[in-house]
Amino acid sequence: MIQFSLVCDRGHSFDSWFKSTAAFEKLNSAGMVSCSLCGSDRVEKAIMAPRVTTSKKQAPSLKSENSPAEQALKELRNYVEKNSDYVGTDFVKEARDIHDGNSPERSIFGEAKPAEAKKLLEDGIPVTPLPFSPKRKSN
Structure with missing residues (x-):
């Protein structure tokens, strides 16, 4: 999953999560991404550093005797x-x-x-x- 900062044609900024960049592009080109404030479907990515999450959480080290x-x-x-x-x-x-x-x-x-x-x-x-x-x- 990846979080994008988005902006609509009316200047509203909002964030949304997508499976991938390609998934965002596909949904956006089909008009399926809309502003959460005004409903406009004219949305583009804002300048930002994307946040990426992984599905697997790293297990804690079993070697640590500090617990x-x-x-x-x-x-x-x-x-x-x-x-x-x-x-x-x-x-x-x-x-x-x-x-x-x-x-x-x-x-x-x-x-x-x-x-x-x-x-x-x-x-x-x-x-x-x-x-x-x-x-x-x-x-």
Whole structure:
């Protein structure tokens, strides 16, 4: 789409959008473009810099860590890593050992299959998924 500044034979200025320059020329030569103020069909393009829009909007960059959501996730990750022990794939065993008193009570994080995490919850062992992978497993 392109926006043109137009002027009629009575000096009224107005803007209108067209699919292309060719579309404007075709409609104007057929008398189908008229002044929005007086209705005159004697219209021509005024001197201007045309505004062009594209149909596709550019997607925001996913690499930016400046969004509030990315910053919050980064802060959460830093907090968990600073205040918890990473136990890796031993998470389920270690969570059970802590719950049963066979291992010292502390905050841990690690990896578990969804079915294993569900079983821990069913057994009364509080766990929650984290929205990130350990740094060792991310790029």
